Amino acid sequence: MIARLLRSLLIVGTLLASCETVSFAEEIIISPRSITLPTDPFSFQSGTGQEIANSYCVICHSADYIYMQPEHSQEKWQAIITKMKHVFGCPIPQEQIAALAAYLFQQNSVSPLSQRPSP
Ligand code: HEC
Known part of the structure; x- marks a missing residue:
């Protein structure tokens, strides 16, 4: 009986955890962000060498x-x-x-x- 109860609790827990993962993933997909990468102003300047x-x-x-x-x-x-x-x-x-x-x-x-x- 206790084993059964524990097993169902485990299943519910797993389901909840996976739901959370899905909504987290959706959040990432539906909220696109754009980032601007910094340009590198410090490359070697032109000159011989x-x-x-x-x-x-x-x-x-x-x-x-x-x-x-x-x-x-x-x-x-x-x-x-x-x-x-x-x-x-x-x-x-x-x-x-x-x-x-x-x-x-x-x-x-x-x-x-x-x-x-x-x-
Ligand atoms: C194989 C890796 C490597 C390459 C290639 C390299 N360095 Fe270094 N450099 C280092 C390391 C390691 C240090 C020491 C950093 C420290 O002490 O925190 C250093 C430090 C320096 C320093 C700081 C001053 C000093 O004497 O420690 C200067 C200036 C420097 N490098 C210039 C150059 C130049 C110019 C070149 C191209 C010819 C070059 N490095 C190529 C690894 C390298």
């Missing part, structure tokens, strides 16, 4: 991460890129490091982050 940066630097972090860095000398950029290659495994070919260092050094002064209006 942009392609190298796009090929090898956004594998692990975004362009704005690099634009957020303080201003560095060209030698310092070269050292950072060399560190990315040898310590973290960035696959940039050795012969492209100097060109990329020149590009990143130049990007320091044209960073889209520094052109943002102050809040």
Whole structure:
């Protein structure tokens, strides 16, 4: 008797749970929402070396991460890129490091982050 009662309670519970799921699903279907994805204003800016940066630097972090860095000398950029290659495994070919260092050094002064209006 008790087993029977428990079984029917279980069935009612399951039915209730599935009804809830259905109405939840309906709610999702009948209330469409639109979202606007943010555009990425922080891709690498045009310039000689942009392609190298796009090929090898956004594998692990975004362009704005690099634009957020303080201003560095060209030698310092070269050292950072060399560190990315040898310590973290960035696959940039050795012969492209100097060109990329020149590009990143130049990007320091044209960073889209520094052109943002102050809040
Ligand atoms: C294989 C992954 C990987 C790639 C590819 C890579 N990085 Fe990094 N980068 C890292 C890691 C890991 C850190 C360290 C983050 C931390 O310390 O929190 C880092 C940190 C940095 C920093 C912060 C300063 C520093 O010295 O730690 C700069 C600047 C930087 N990367 C620039 C670059 C540039 C430029 C490239 C393209 C040549 C590049 N990264 C490619 C993994 C990578």
